Amino acid sequence: MSRSISLAVIPGDGIGPEVVAQGLKVLSAALPQDVKLETEEYDLGARRWHATGETLPDEELERLKGHDAILLGAIGDPSVPSGVLERGMLLKLRFAFDHFVNLRPSKLFPNTASPLAGDPDIDFVVVREGTEGPYVGNGGSIRTGTPHEIANEVSVNTAHGVERVVRDAYARAQARPRKKLTLVHKNNVLVHAGHLWKNIFDRVGQEFPEVTTDYLHVDAATIFMVTDPARFDVIVTDNLFGDILTDLAAAVSGGIGLAASGNINPTRAFPSMFEPVHGSAPDIAGQGKADPTATVLSVALLLRHLGHEPEAARIEEAVSADLAERGTSTRTTDEIGDALAVRVAG
Amino acid sequence: MSRSISLAVIPGDGIGPEVVAQGLKVLSAALPQDVKLETEEYDLGARRWHATGETLPDEELERLKGHDAILLGAIGDPSVPSGVLERGMLLKLRFAFDHFVNLRPSKLFPNTASPLAGDPDIDFVVVREGTEGPYVGNGGSIRTGTPHEIANEVSVNTAHGVERVVRDAYARAQARPRKKLTLVHKNNVLVHAGHLWKNIFDRVGQEFPEVTTDYLHVDAATIFMVTDPARFDVIVTDNLFGDILTDLAAAVSGGIGLAASGNINPTRAFPSMFEPVHGSAPDIAGQGKADPTATVLSVALLLRHLGHEPEAARIEEAVSADLAERGTSTRTTDEIGDALAVRVAG
Ligand SMILES: CC(C)[C@H](C(=O)O)[C@@H](O)C(=O)O
Numbered sequence: 001m002s003r004s005i006s007l008a009v010i011p012g013d014g015i016g017p018e019v020v021a022q023g024l025k026v027l028s029a030a031l032p033q034d035v036k037l038e039t040e041e042y043d044l045g046a047r048r049w050h051a052t053g054e055t056l057p058d059e060e061l062e063r064l065k066g067h068d069a070i071l072l073g074a075i076g077d078p079s080v081p082s083g084v085l086e087r088g089m090l091l092k093l094r095f096a097f098d099h100f101v102n103l104r105p106s107k108l109f110p111n112t113a114s115p116l117a118g119d120p121d122i123d124f125v126v127v128r129e130g131t132e133g134p135y136v137g138n139g140g141s142i143r144t145g146t147p148h149e150i151a152n153e154v155s156v157n158t159a160h161g162v163e164r165v166v167r168d169a170y171a172r173a174q175a176r177p178r179k180k181l182t183l184v185h186k187n188n189v190l191v192h193a194g195h196l197w198k199n200i201f202d203r204v205g206q207e208f209p210e211v212t213t214d215y216l217h218v219d220a221a222t223i224f225m226v227t228d229p230a231r232f233d234v235i236v237t238d239n240l241f242g243d244i245l246t247d248l249a250a251a252v253s254g255g256i257g258l259a260a261s262g263n264i265n266p267t268r269a270f271p272s273m274f275e276p277v278h279g280s281a282p283d284i285a286g287q288g289k290a291d292p293t294a295t296v297l298s299v300a301l302l303l304r305h306l307g308h309e310p311e312a313a314r315i316e317e318a319v320s321a322d323l324a325e326r327g328t329s330t331r332t333t334d335e336i337g338d339a340l341a342v343r344v345a346g
Numbered sequence: 347m348s349r350s351i352s353l354a355v356i357p358g359d360g361i362g363p364e365v366v367a368q369g370l371k372v373l374s375a376a377l378p379q380d381v382k383l384e385t386e387e388y389d390l391g392a393r394r395w396h397a398t399g400e401t402l403p404d405e406e407l408e409r410l411k412g413h414d415a416i417l418l419g420a421i422g423d424p425s426v427p428s429g430v431l432e433r434g435m436l437l438k439l440r441f442a443f444d445h446f447v448n449l450r451p452s453k454l455f456p457n458t459a460s461p462l463a464g465d466p467d468i469d470f471v472v473v474r475e476g477t478e479g480p481y482v483g484n485g486g487s488i489r490t491g492t493p494h495e496i497a498n499e500v501s502v503n504t505a506h507g508v509e510r511v512v513r514d515a516y517a518r519a520q521a522r523p524r525k526k527l528t529l530v531h532k533n534n535v536l537v538h539a540g541h542l543w544k545n546i547f548d549r550v551g552q553e554f555p556e557v558t559t560d561y562l563h564v565d566a567a568t569i570f571m572v573t574d575p576a577r578f579d580v581i582v583t584d585n586l587f588g589d590i591l592t593d594l595a596a597a598v599s600g601g602i603g604l605a606a607s608g609n610i611n612p613t614r615a616f617p618s619m620f621e622p623v624h625g626s627a628p629d630i631a632g633q634g635k636a637d638p639t640a641t642v643l644s645v646a647l648l649l650r651h652l653g654h655e656p657e658a659a660r661i662e663e664a665v666s667a668d669l670a671e672r673g674t675s676t677r678t679t680d681e682i683g684d685a686l687a688v689r690v691a692g
């Protein structure tokens with residue numbers, strides 16, 4: 001537990017700045033008086049790219065390394081070609097800082113409607129690998145733009161990369177009451193990557209005899225996500241499957257407005273980054289309509305990562321109580337942030 | 347429209363033989379008296395592999411070519427290592443017969459419960475590419491089984507392969523009342539493959555000015571699948587995304603027990619293959635518990651492909667009426683098949 005926090009803040013595009021402002025408000029309210037919070041803002045995203053053509057200059061990447069953690073709002077705008085900011089900034093950060101654990105909890109909070117009938121019991125966490133798979137950028141095309149174009153994408157999986165995230169997932173499962181870990185892959189088709197994952201999953205499992213294990217193909221996992229989400233406790237999966245499953249998980253557990261995430265380097269060699277799962281939603285930006293709750297819950301993950309467990313838990317309880325007691329009137333971004341800050345300080 | 351049908355039948359494993367028997371029963375009932383149906387059974391699947399070590403010998407592949415179409419029940423058993431039958435038989439057939447259109451309709455039938463609240467209006471079809479993407483088998487591993495293992499999987503995408511399936515999807519969208527086509531990919535991360543898909547999607551779209559188009563990242567598509575499935579009319583997507591989305595689509599539209607599919611070669615250079623989306627379900631095999639409806643609906647797709655549109659429509663109407671009027675008592679596989687055959691003949 002640190003007595004001071006140096007936080008890099010990347011508000012980003014669209015609703016990013018609005019939700020980050022609320023996240024910081026709640027963070028300040030949650031921190032004990034004697035913990036010093038220093039923030040430094042980084043101007044990255046679509047605006048910056050339009051102005052300078054830069055996505056994430058090396059000099060800024062270097063400076064970011066000096067912080068304890070990073071809070072990111074959202075990156076992206078339709079005016080920027082698809083992939084430029086994603087590959088040039090978001091993924092660049094995840095790779096440069098070796099964020100191999102992409103942590104995404106899903107919980108159906110009280111008084112929150114699921115699109116699933118009967119509002120099932122949902123409380124699981126996805127541990128998504130963050131530095132390998134088809135995200136590595138080892139693709140290319142030849143004869144581009146011609147009728148003979150071939151475009152390849154390579155999914156790279158290493159024993160090193162798989163083992164560390166699988167072990168992290170086992171440890172998280174071990175620490176939860178149900179102690180259940182499900183591996184999701186597609187090892188009947190992607191046999192080489194799939195068998196690597198499955199073999200390591202089985203081997204590391206021997207170190208965690210109390211954890212019950214399960215394997216599902218990714219297609220079957222999406223079925224259970226809508227027919228029986230209560231069966232999941234901890235899920236570990238590759239970068240792409242994790243991307244898909246966590247959006248689906250967010251949708252069934254009350255919507256992307258509540259989904260938090262952490263891009264974590266458990267070794268602490270580099271700062272970890274926390275961000276809501278949702279995007280920049282330019283259509284509602286600047287109108288006070290964005291729900292900052294996912295960002296606030298990401299702040300809780302950030303605090304937990306930095307060793308401030310009581311404060312993290314207090315934020316999560318505040319969100320839970322706030323959702324349970326909210327009325328039917330629509331609240332602005334600011335009002336939700338204020339309500340949460342009051343509860344947390346309270 | 348053919349006056350005779352030579353059909354290859356692959357009952358396969360688990361519940362495969364049971365559901366195929368009902369599919370054939372309904373097929374016979376649906377065909378006009380003057381259409382001659384000849385069937386030849388192929389013993390392929392887990393049993394065969396255990397007995398002989400063979401998955402799909404070349405000689406049988408050759409013989410299969412001589413038929414007008416193939417009806418497949420289900421392949422697979424936990425006793426066979428993952429990937430052996432999938433790669434050695436199912437995918438081998440799809441690749442050898444160039445089944446580039448993997449057609450998977452989703453419809454919420456009357457009196458059928460969706461796991462989604464409010465039983466939304468669901469009536470769309472996924473056109474999944476069937477011969478490329480990460481399914482090509484261009485993967486491998488080095489230092490296998492050591493702490494330094496690297497396992498790669500290559501997704502191969504060609505202009506030729508993408509254009510033909512995209513054009514097929516546009517034609518299907520054009521023929522439907524809503525005339526809407528959604529491309530699903532992940533072109534912000536898989537930029538090379540993604541841009542190939544998007545460029546061809548946009549270019550071919552110029553030939554279909556009446557079709558409204560839309561693009562979604564695969565993660566966002568799973569969200570809409572549970573929050574607003576009515577927005578979909580025709581979806582075109584790559585092999586892996588299509589695999590994932592169609593299982594999810596089956597789940598939200600009443601379950602995998604109702605999901606039909608066709609592995610189609612529209613050029614008719616090779617026989618097309620029709621199969622339920624579900625697997626061999628060894629846990630309920632031989633107990634008369636399997637729902638043969640997905641197989642019966644696959645028979646409808648088969649008939650439509652062979653030019654027997656009225657018979658195909660009659661089967662689909664029979665299924666719809668059967669589901670609408672079924673009581674609350676559980677019916678056996680046989681009883682459902684009988685009920686459908688009577689309606690179709692009727
Ligand atoms: C924006 C995109 C690169 C990103 C991803 O695919 O990882 C997003 O979808 C996410 O899940 O954080």
Ligand SMILES: CC(C)[C@H](C(=O)O)[C@@H](O)C(=O)O
Binds near residue numbers: 188189
């Ligand atoms: C069994 C497997 C190879 C297959 C696939 O992934 O295509 C199945 O999931 C399907 O969707 O037909």
